[in-house]
Amino acid sequence: MRPLGYAIDMVRTLDRLLDTVTRTVHILRDNEIPCALTGDYAMYARGGPAAEVHSEVDVLVRPADLARGLSALEAAGLRPPLPIADAERTTLYDHDIRVDLVFRPNFRAVTDELLARAERLPIGSDTAPVVTVADFLVDELTIADPHRLDFTRLLHIARELRAQVDWGRVRAETAASPYARAFLGLLDDLGITDGRCEHGSTAV
Template identity: 40%
Template sequence: MPHHVDAGLATTLKRVASTLKSAEIPFALGGSFAVYAHGGHSSDHDVDFLIRPQDAEQSLKALAAVGFRTEQPPEDWLVKVYDDDRMVDLIHRPVETTVTDETLRDTEVISVEAISMPVISATQLMVHKLLSYSQHHCDFATGFPVARSLREQIDWDRVRRETARSPYAEAFLILLDRLDVVSLEGGKG
């Protein structure tokens, strides 16, 4: 993890992870902290965990029991918890795809801030990032640092396959090719 990670957020991340672990709720670290855990760079600074939808309520109960404030926002794809003013998203349906046991197997156990936890794979991170782009939100600047810093760890053929339905992902992959970050021809990096 880089040194510029907010210490408060890192502490919050550790509290959530250890609470979910002791409650035996399956989870994986996602979002920008997962990028950092893989040694990459991200322009976002949010704490995201992936959980299965059937574990959302139990997760909130377990976290409320150790002092987190919980929230079920109107969006039906996540729940939120707060540690003072630090927010953590517990996402069970990122990019319109439900988190399953299979999703949570596509992880690597990495020591994050001295707690070992499952972190979603670099490939899955890239897929989620690309599928999050839409006509309402298409800031490629958030994807470039991830693609550049993790490109050796990403299965680009799988990224292309799993994002084939998205014209935004296609445009991003063409840019990566033109910028000599990743070749469109396939293979890794």
């Protein structure tokens, strides 16, 4: 059982993240920049485990909108990024909270189709577009490699949000990764997925 202090700190962290999320989304929306919340906080917004949320905010934007998004957020007071080249994301800070504008997750450009699949969900007293659980899992499983094989976090998320997942799409879009197949096989054995293998038969 976790101590009371841990729970209090977690609530404070979530409250601060909520403020940053709503502020960031409002700024992008006011500047007509399509976006969608992703990462652990997005999964928490969908009903996932609070314990997996870290002190950062990840927001998807199209590559063509990155420069405008950065300018709008900097003008609103977020600390501008350091001049470090990154092929996937650019980082700003809202006080001490990290805000990543992700434009090419795992080297796949954010598209209109990806943003269109996001659903507008309650975030505090407002709403924000949130990526689907399937899109989140695809991004996470795509980068699995021999150095990133601790699936504990993804297991907790998949278990709690199983009913929201398009498992067929997750399987199809991660089929090339043996690590993704191993993880999905584990979920099949645990009864978390729909139990359907790539060829359409039911897993046993």
